[in-house]
Amino acid sequence: MHLPLAFLALGLAILVPSSFSSPSSTIHTSTHVIHEKRAADPFGWFISHKPSVSKILPLRIGLTQQNLDKISDMLMAVSHPDSPDYGKQWTPEKVVDTFAPKRESVHKVVEWLREFGFEKEKIKMSANKGWVEVTATVEEVEELLKTEYHVYKHSETGEEQISCETYSVPVDIREHIDLIKPTVHFNHRPSPKSTTKFKRAGVNLGKPGVSTVGPKKSPDASPVPPSLANCDKMITLDCLKALYNVPEFNPVSTDTNSFGITEFTPQAFLAGDLDLFFSNFSPSLVGVRPKTVLIDGAVVQTTNQSFDFNGESDLDLEYGMALVNPQTITLLQTGDLVEGAGFDNWLDAVDGSFCTFEGGDDPTQDGIYPDPLPGGFKGPESCGIIAPPFVVSTSYGQDESTITAFSAMRQCTEYGKLGLMGTTILYSSGDNGVAGNGGVCLNARGQPVANGSMFNPDFPATCPFVTAAGATQVNPGSTVFDPEGACEQVIFSGGGFSNIFAVPDYQQTAVASFLTNHPPPYTSAQFNNSGTSRAFPDLAANGANYVIGIDGEFELVFGTSCSSPVLGSFITMVNDARIAAGKSSVGFINPAIYSDRFKDAFNDITMGTNQGCNTVGFTATEGWDPVTGVGTPNVTKLIPLFLSLP
Ligand SMILES: *[C@@H]1O[C@H](CO)[C@@H](O)[C@H](O)[C@H]1NC(C)=O
Ligand SMILES: *[C@@H]1O[C@H](CO)[C@@H](O)[C@H](O)[C@H]1NC(C)=O
Numbered sequence: 001m002h003l004p005l006a007f008l009a010l011g012l013a014i015l016v017p018s019s020f021s022s023p024s025s026t027i028h029t030s031t032h033v034i035h036e037k038r039a040a041d042p043f044g045w046f047i048s049h050k051p052s053v054s055k056i057l058p059l060r061i062g063l064t065q066q067n068l069d070k071i072s073d074m075l076m077a078v079s080h081p082d083s084p085d086y087g088k089q090w091t092p093e094k095v096v097d098t099f100a101p102k103r104e105s106v107h108k109v110v111e112w113l114r115e116f117g118f119e120k121e122k123i124k125m126s127a128n129k130g131w132v133e134v135t136a137t138v139e140e141v142e143e144l145l146k147t148e149y150h151v152y153k154h155s156e157t158g159e160e161q162i163s164c165e166t167y168s169v170p171v172d173i174r175e176h177i178d179l180i181k182p183t184v185h186f187n188h189r190p191s192p193k194s195t196t197k198f199k200r201a202g203v204n205l206g207k208p209g210v211s212t213v214g215p216k217k218s219p220d221a222s223p224v225p226p227s228l229a230n231c232d233k234m235i236t237l238d239c240l241k242a243l244y245n246v247p248e249f250n251p252v253s254t255d256t257n258s259f260g261i262t263e264f265t266p267q268a269f270l271a272g273d274l275d276l277f278f279s280n281f282s283p284s285l286v287g288v289r290p291k292t293v294l295i296d297g298a299v300v301q302t303t304n305q306s307f308d309f310n311g312e313s314d315l316d317l318e319y320g321m322a323l324v325n326p327q328t329i330t331l332l333q334t335g336d337l338v339e340g341a342g343f344d345n346w347l348d349a350v351d352g353s354f355c356t357f358e359g360g361d362d363p364t365q366d367g368i369y370p371d372p373l374p375g376g377f378k379g380p381e382s383c384g385i386i387a388p389p390f391v392v393s394t395s396y397g398q399d400e401s402t403i404t405a406f407s408a409m410r411q412c413t414e415y416g417k418l419g420l421m422g423t424t425i426l427y428s429s430g431d432n433g434v435a436g437n438g439g440v441c442l443n444a445r446g447q448p449v450a451n452g453s454m455f456n457p458d459f460p461a462t463c464p465f466v467t468a469a470g471a472t473q474v475n476p477g478s479t480v481f482d483p484e485g486a487c488e489q490v491i492f493s494g495g496g497f498s499n500i501f502a503v504p505d506y507q508q509t510a511v512a513s514f515l516t517n518h519p520p521p522y523t524s525a526q527f528n529n530s531g532t533s534r535a536f537p538d539l540a541a542n543g544a545n546y547v548i549g550i551d552g553e554f555e556l557v558f559g560t561s562c563s564s565p566v567l568g569s570f571i572t573m574v575n576d577a578r579i580a581a582g583k584s585s586v587g588f589i590n591p592a593i594y595s596d597r598f599k600d601a602f603n604d605i606t607m608g609t610n611q612g613c614n615t616v617g618f619t620a621t622e623g624w625d626p627v628t629g630v631g632t633p634n635v636t637k638l639i640p641l642f643l644s645l646p
């Protein structure tokens with residue numbers, strides 16, 4: 001039933017209980033202030049037409065949470081190596097209690113909606129009291145938020161979505177509202193296609209790992225073992241173990257320990273590919289599969305088979321499983337075949353507090369379930385179905401410029417909460433150097449344009465509560481015993497400075513030192529060079545020439561997609577040792593890896609750049625840099641260091 005607006009005021013008088021005084025509704029409508037505004041329409045989208053006024057919008061109002069200004073300090077307390085509370089991680093209940101919105105916020109927002117004329121039955125509270133939801137027509141929302149909706153169409157894909165450029169809320173309500181959806185936010189589902197590049201090897205790789213070239217000489221002139229002779233041309237498990245001084249892994253805490261790898265449907269692994277890889281490189285794993293958790297109607301589909309559908313999953317699982325064998329890996333397969341999913345969907349599934357207490361998904365960024373489309377998942381939404389793994393590696397990302405600050409911050413604080421509970425969140429830093437997906441850069445107003453010259457950083461890598469993984473390479477002609485350089489083959493390590501997030505405490509000295517001692521030859525028109533914005537990546541691992549089993553053959557792949565699961569495997573080894581010693585998982589690792597105490601556990605990368613936006617990008621140099629972070633780990637050194645912490 002959709003009453004014309006003219007009748008709403010009348011309806012109000014009948015429906016609203018006497019406790020709500022009607023005059024205040026006039027006050028509300030007359031004092032709207034702009035709450036969020038989009039700088040410009042995203043790249044490739046244009047206004048197509050006006051939506052029907054009676055179209056239903058599932059309006060969701062995210063309420064302001066308490067204590068978010070303190071989350072950074074709270075996280076430092078449990079994760080800084082010098083903190084007396086290191087490792088004293090929080091229970092989900094404590095997280096919920098600390099950040100829940102004030103009752104007053106719930107009350108004010110509901111009151112505002114009732115005064116506007118929404119019937120009680122149409123207003124719902126999410127179970128967590130984090131979001132207020134109301135089913136409203138376009139016409140109603142346009143009046144409520146003093147805005148105008150349009151249907152936008154993508155010039156290439158023809159995809160459509162509804163959005164507005166700006167919206168307003170009553171001035172006295174504003175402090176209680178974090179963000180409202182669907183409004184100015186555009187839908188950018190995470191895509192693995194741009195984070196894993198693929199090179200069909202010119203030659204048949206045959207049996208990779210078996211040298212076809214004579215052994216090289218290492219710096220001390222002893223011959224390089226055959227299995228390590230070609231690591232500059234193809235990376236195998238042996239290459240990684242040598243590069244990062246990985247000790248023999250004989251885990252003792254496999255029942256307690258956990259390592260999650262996220263994949264977004266329709267991206268999926270093929271069992272045959274895993275076995276092809278394992279039979280060559282890790283025979284005891286043949287026939288072994290990850291522990292698959294299907295989130296929001298997910299399927300590990302096998303209908304479509306090609307690099308685009310299998311590359312990311314095959315890569316992540318082959319290397320992750322083989323490196324931590326016999327530790328089981330949890331595959332967080334997310335989203336159904338119709339809608340796919342966004343980052344918040346996996347957050348929901350691993351963190352009950354996120355959906356139950358925090359307020360659920362972001363309708364424009366994430367698949368919303370139940371999915372009304374034919375073949376779509378009919379629900380219920382997967383919420384808090386597994387405990388958060390101690391490490392989660394996600395090799396997907398989106399340009400930071402395509403998400404609003406409110407939306408990015410809301411998601412980022414969720415990673416912070418997982419850190420408080422003891423989870424390490426790894427994201428790949430992007431494969432386009434200082435540019436965004438597809439090599440796109442920004443204009444002076446921060447909009448993605450074809451010829452932009454402003455750098456375009458990657459999200460969630462820019463969230464200060466995640467650990468962003470950049471990529472290195474064994475330089476051509478070098479061996480694993482030589483220093484690596486930043487990856488400059490096929491892909492360039494994503495790195496730079498956020499346009500949304502401020503520099504976190506743990507990184508301030510490193511960033512200031514880089515900008516002072518190695519000032520990049522760019523102006524503030526190209527990146528935020530003030531030293532006050534969050535910089536990334538945090539650390540790095542090899543991202544070039546990985547041999548993977550894919551669609552029945554061996555191929556070479558490139559990307560920060562490689563680095564993230566490899567680093568996740570190393571942190572999983574650290575956690576095994578700590579759990580065996582009766583200690584907590586390491587959780588958020590950034591304050592530790594930037595500290596002087598951990599300096600020796602990283603190989604500083606001082607060669608290579610991350611080109612993009614018609615520049616050479618930043619240059620890897622002594623100390624932290626926005627190409628390879630603090631460098632690559634020496635795992636044999638890293639484990640005892642983390643073990644020495646409380
Ligand atoms: C790791 O550290 C050990 C101990 O200092 C050192 O001997 C080794 O060369 C390092 N390995 C790598 C690959 O950096
Ligand atoms: C995936 O497979 C389905 C069913 O065979 C087909 O209709 C669809 O076009 C395929 N998608 C792609 C992108 O190849």
Ligand SMILES: *[C@@H]1O[C@H](CO)[C@@H](O)[C@H](O)[C@H]1NC(C)=O
Nearest residue numbers: 442443444449450451452453
């Ligand atoms: C970028 O391209 C637009 C449209 O093609 C053009 O109007 C503008 O002048 C260009 N800007 C620069 C800096 O080249």
Ligand SMILES: *[C@@H]1O[C@H](CO)[C@@H](O)[C@H](O)[C@H]1NC(C)=O
Nearest residue numbers: 500501502524528530532533
């Ligand atoms: C640089 O980043 C800081 C912190 O986010 C912000 O306050 C400042 O306005 C930014 N400077 C520019 C020129 O955008």
